[in-house]
Amino acid sequence: MIIKSFLNWVQYAPSGSRAQAAGALVRAFLYSELESSEYSEAEAALTFLLDDRDVAVRTALAEAFGAAMIVPSHIISALLVDEDEVALPLLSGATTIPEGELVDLVATGSTQRCVAVASRPEITVGLSAAVCEVACEEACVALLANEKAEITPNSMERVVARFGESRDVKDALMSRDDVPLQIRHMMLRRYTEGLGDHPQVLGARNMRAPEQLVADAQDRSTISLAWSASDKELHGLVEHLVVSAQMTSVLLLRSAVTGCFNLLTSSLARLSDYDEDQVFDALATPFGASLRRVLSDAGLPDRTHALFQECIASWQRVENMQIDHWSKSRIVAGDLIALEDELGIEDLGDLQDLLHRLSNEAARESARTRVAEMLSDVA
Numbered sequence: 001m002i003i004k005s006f007l008n009w010v011q012y013a014p015s016g017s018r019a020q021a022a023g024a025l026v027r028a029f030l031y032s033e034l035e036s037s038e039y040s041e042a043e044a045a046l047t048f049l050l051d052d053r054d055v056a057v058r059t060a061l062a063e064a065f066g067a068a069m070i071v072p073s074h075i076i077s078a079l080l081v082d083e084d085e086v087a088l089p090l091l092s093g094a095t096t097i098p099e100g101e102l103v104d105l106v107a108t109g110s111t112q113r114c115v116a117v118a119s120r121p122e123i124t125v126g127l128s129a130a131v132c133e134v135a136c137e138e139a140c141v142a143l144l145a146n147e148k149a150e151i152t153p154n155s156m157e158r159v160v161a162r163f164g165e166s167r168d169v170k171d172a173l174m175s176r177d178d179v180p181l182q183i184r185h186m187m188l189r190r191y192t193e194g195l196g197d198h199p200q201v202l203g204a205r206n207m208r209a210p211e212q213l214v215a216d217a218q219d220r221s222t223i224s225l226a227w228s229a230s231d232k233e234l235h236g237l238v239e240h241l242v243v244s245a246q247m248t249s250v251l252l253l254r255s256a257v258t259g260c261f262n263l264l265t266s267s268l269a270r271l272s273d274y275d276e277d278q279v280f281d282a283l284a285t286p287f288g289a290s291l292r293r294v295l296s297d298a299g300l301p302d303r304t305h306a307l308f309q310e311c312i313a314s315w316q317r318v319e320n321m322q323i324d325h326w327s328k329s330r331i332v333a334g335d336l337i338a339l340e341d342e343l344g345i346e347d348l349g350d351l352q353d354l355l356h357r358l359s360n361e362a363a364r365e366s367a368r369t370r371v372a373e374m375l376s377d378v379a
Contacts, residue, residue, distance in 0.1 A: 111136050184225055189221070
């Protein structure tokens with residue numbers, strides 16, 4: 001009788017009163033101990049309110065139902081296809097929503113709805129894959145920022161392919177703890193590709209082509225990732241570099257001059273028929289025949305072998321010096337530049353230019369290290 005009286009009243013009541021009453025009826029339906037007939041009547045009344053002409057009433061329903069885990073499926077479906085103002089409280093709440101409904105919303109919903117879906121506390125692998133495949137950039141950023149979302153490397157790779165030039169996507173992806181190193185590398189590479197149009201890159205003060213500056217930035221990011229990589233992560237990164245044709249002699253020389261020997265060792269082992277222990281032993285005796293065999297087997301041209309040998313030997317000479325790492329790298333680059341004529345570096349094209357750039361980069365990194373130490377002493 002109460003429900004019948006409510007239905008009679010609600011047809012003529014003002015909007016604000018109807019919205020308040022709708023919320024109260026939802027709470028009674030969810031939390032009161034109703035008889036079977038009362039429950040059925042309440043459900044029918046709530047279903048009737050789904051067609052209320054006033055969005056405030058339907059929003060009140062969504063807000064009240066959003067606090068409940070279990071909601072009748074037909075009510076969920078109706079609220080989800082309503083206006084954003086109605087659907088968002090339900091999507092942002094605790095209600096269990098069938099994955100199929102959420103996938104449909106990702107494919108057809110507004111930006112706000114997609115972001116709300118991607119921000120939900122429980123995101124399965126299937127739902128995250130749908131977001132990464134078809135959702136807007138904002139939703140993908142929200143998904144990556146959602147620490148509870150289950151995202152596979154393949155889905156992450158899809159986001160990089162679609163929005164890799166986005167700073168927001170890069171920041172969200174790089175802040176996650178479960179991103180494989182090769183995906184991080186893909187993200188940094190895609191992001192740096194967009195730097196070619198940056199005013200500072202295009203500016204007249206740069207004497208080198210934008211694509212060369214971008215390539216340098218990409219190789220620096222590769223070295224940066226390799227420094228702290230575990231053995232498993234490093235192998236994955238090296239495999240990615242080889243398969244994607246990004247493993248170049250320029251990158252290998254950069255890793256040698258900067259002292260990134262974990263990357264150099266793993267790369268030479270992957271490119272040759274030697275295992276990492278054999279490569280390590282060959283690097284320990286740079287002027288021995290074994291290192292030349294490794295370099296040759298790895299596909300490096302004969303004319304570059306002497307350069308790599310002198311580089312490794314120079315590192316052996318500076319390794320125990322009581323100076324910072326980048327000062328050592330600067331000395332190594334300087335040693336190689338001093339041997340330009342003897343090593344025939346002028347005939348090596350990009351590798352000659354690289355040595356001078358690496359010397360300058362090492363000088364700047366060393367200066368940063370020293371300033372940081374001085375500031376630390378003052379503090």
